Amino acid sequence: MTQLYFLCTGNSCRSQMAEGFAKQLLPQAWTIQSAGVERHGLNPRAVEVMAEVGIDISQQQSKLIDPTYLKQCDLIVTLCGDARDRCPVTPPSVKKLHWPLPDPAQANGTPAEQLAVFRQVRDEIKTKVQSLVVRD
Template sequence: MIKVLFVCIHNSARSQMAEELLRKYGGEKFNAQSAGLEPGIVNPLAVEILKEEGIDIANKQTQSVFDLFKNGKLFHYVVTVCDEGNSERCPIFPGQTSRIHWSFKDPSQFMGTYEENLAQTRVVKEEIKAAVLAFIEMAETHY
């Protein structure tokens, strides 16, 4: 099983979407988790957008990347999905870990009506989905 960790600043939207989309489309070949540098609460926009994919994260909690690091979790891939996560603040996990960086807009920074923010979050979700599907193809050829 290919173990993947998605990291973002708050673990509230982008990393949550990436984790859940990999779970849905990667099947049993992948073990996906997500975590944040400064975990907060799951963004309601991400909850709403993932419902469109048939995924329910309404009761999901965020988690700290540092807790995973301290507990000695091992991952084949650590994928940062925000620019803050690609900094020196993100720990280097032990073992054979490959780091990948994807940069997506932060739904918590969107300005506008709820519907406008939802539409922008949907665009981000589609970008993440495309990256996840490409990642699945790449990872399956390496393992």
């Protein structure tokens, strides 16, 4: 069984979307979680844009990194530089990937323009999660 952890600063947008896609797209034998170096709460726009593609993340919660789970992971994916830089030390056996994606919560403009940024990041995350299927 492959154990996967998606990490972001606040575990509110990018890592939550990645967890949602991974639970849908990766083999059921995978154990998948997301967390942050801080807890910022689940972003409602992330929930909204994931619902647009048929994935309900509304029951997910913003969590802090669990050191025990982290050390047992086969793969850790950081979705921002802050999480990559602040991630606790892991054993050498833990593979790490870094996906430097923009933070959609920082998007400016009208609500429609902000949603467009969320959709763009969501679609990038989906493509990257799909690439993990090929690796398995």
